[in-house]
Amino acid sequence: MKNKILENILSHSKKTKSIISVRKYNEGDDIYVGYIVDYTDTLIILQHITKYGVEDGLMIEKIDNIETFESDDDYAKSLQFLFENKAKISKQTVKSMKLTNSEYWQYELLKIMFDKSKLVTIELNNDDLVSHGYIIDFDKTNLQFKPIDKLGNDEGITIYKLLDISGLTIDTLESRKRQALYDWKKKA
Secondary structure (H helix, E strand, O other): OOOHHHHHHHHHHHHHOOOEEEEEOOOOOOOEEEEEEEEOOOEEEEEEEOOOOOEEEEEEEEHHHEEEEEEOOHHHHHHHHHHHOHHHOOOOOOOOOOOOOOOOHHHHHHHHHOOOOOOEEEEEOOOOEEEEEEEEEEOOOEEEEEEEOOOOOEOOOEEEEHHHEEEEEEOOHHHHHHHHHHHHHHHO
């Protein structure tokens, strides 16, 4: 390969299964993430990795069609962690809950779901906003909530009115992913 910089990136990814991002020309902000399986002077084979760290097919692409190769950023590091720790998010642990007929169903369910170690998802006003995070505290009127972004970063504290909550979810794959990344970053 004539390009030593590109050779180093592709070779390292292939040898170590290091996650890189590939951005093709004319595809806007879309990126493909994975590790290099093989390459030549003109082609790459990328083992695609989903946002949950799971292998999802091989992508064969001409190097000339690729605008950028990106590595060592927060997204790549987060996917590397998920790829190497798939078992941390693969199993749903909450299998059932008791429902209530109360007019204040949000408060009643929050009492059941209140576990500071479990990430939950709240939906506000029938899907206007969905937020993943930790329940900090709540009363019959408000919910104190710590949102966690898709890369496991703490987004501060938000207060929601319970009456604005139109849905609650616990133990989704997305929440388990965010929780694993949050726990990992907290230890670092």
